Amino acid sequence: MAWDGTVWVKLKRSLTDEEKAHQLKVDVVASETPKDDFNVFSMNNIFLESTNAAFKQRGLLTYGCVAIVAAAGFLAWVALWCLQNPLGHGSVQGPELAVAYAGATFFLIVSLAIVSVGLWGLHQENFTWTRFPVRFNRHTRMVHAFRGAGSKGVISVPWERAFFFVEPGPRDPISRASVFNIRCHVLDERGLVAQSFSVGSRVVTISDENTGNGRSIVNRLSSQFEYIRRFMEQGPGALSYPDLVPTQVSLANSMRIWGRTDKAILAERNFLTTLFVLVLSPLTYFTAVLHYIGQRTSRQPVWPPEVESECGQAPLAEPVRA
Structure with missing residues (x-):
């Protein structure tokens, strides 16, 4: 491809x-x-x-990728906040806490992956060739x-x-x-x-x-x-x-x-x-x-x-x- x-x-x-x-x-x-x-x-x-x-469409990909980076970046921040602030402030323990950490980690990884895709898209129209x-x-x-x-x-x-x-x-x-x-x-x-x-x-x-x-x-x-x-x-x-x-x-x-x-x-x-x-x-x-x-x-x-x-x-x- x-x-x-x-x-x-x-x-x-x-x-x-x-x-x-x-x-x-x-x-x-x-x-x-x-x-x-x-x-x-x-x-x-x-x-x-x-x-x-x-050429004539330049800017359109930037527009879309800015939105993608902003949305995915916000989701990554939320996932990171969840990892730093366990549910119930200590009331959730054992398997439930492990599942919560795993879910937050999964969403963090996915969000960062989407951010990477958005940044790649931005690079296609910025800091490249006119x-x-x-x-x-x-x-x-x-x-x-x-x-x-x-x-x-x-x-x-x-x-x-x-x-x-x-x-x-x-x-x-x-x-x-x-x-x-x-x-x-x-x-x-x-x-x-x-x-x-x-x-x-x-x-x-x-x-x-x-x-x-x-x-x-x-x-x-x-x-x-x-x-x-x-x-x-x-x-x-x-x-x-x-x-x-x-x-x-x-x-x-x-x-x-x-x-x-x-x-x-x-x-x-x-x-x-x-x-x-x-x-x-x-x-x-x-x-x-x-x-x-x-x-x-x-x-x-x-x-x-x-x-x-x-x-x-x-x-x-x-x-x-x-």
């Missing part, structure tokens, strides 16, 4: 039938309307650098996904051998919304999944994928992929210049990034989901603050010298208005 910022991905396995059915082939037009969808960090004549699915970009080099025909410092922190795969597909996520039990994103599997010589990373941004829909409204939302991913595919096949001149995602760390940029995340739901023009988004807007902007804190405590990614030398220092492509 490998953690990809939003989900655990099972490795060393064959492709599933669902993954094969949702494949986005690099040599087949995925959409007639390629759109960057606010997923591009930078683009020039040689490479395009994209976000991954976790972003985990994916770079598409049209000259070398390579795809590089940043995972950390050094050459071992980069997943690289030839463009023609990369297996892209639309990955459906689980339906949220409260909002009943489903999340989809583009994923790339790196296959070994036996056709097994050796590595995996996400590309672009997620889309959210409350409608079923098989309905017209649901398909229109999910099809945004095909447009995202076609933007990248067309760049790799035809270059930046065939595309409209993207609205670049800011890489400079600032509260204003975090607000801008998080303020756009609800547009996928609002685009459905459903009264209930629109109301849901408006009610949760304070949470959205609070999470944007956590996004900023996470970025402020983290380092900017640095590609290995071999990747940078491949990409060169080409000038930015001139904007082309479609």
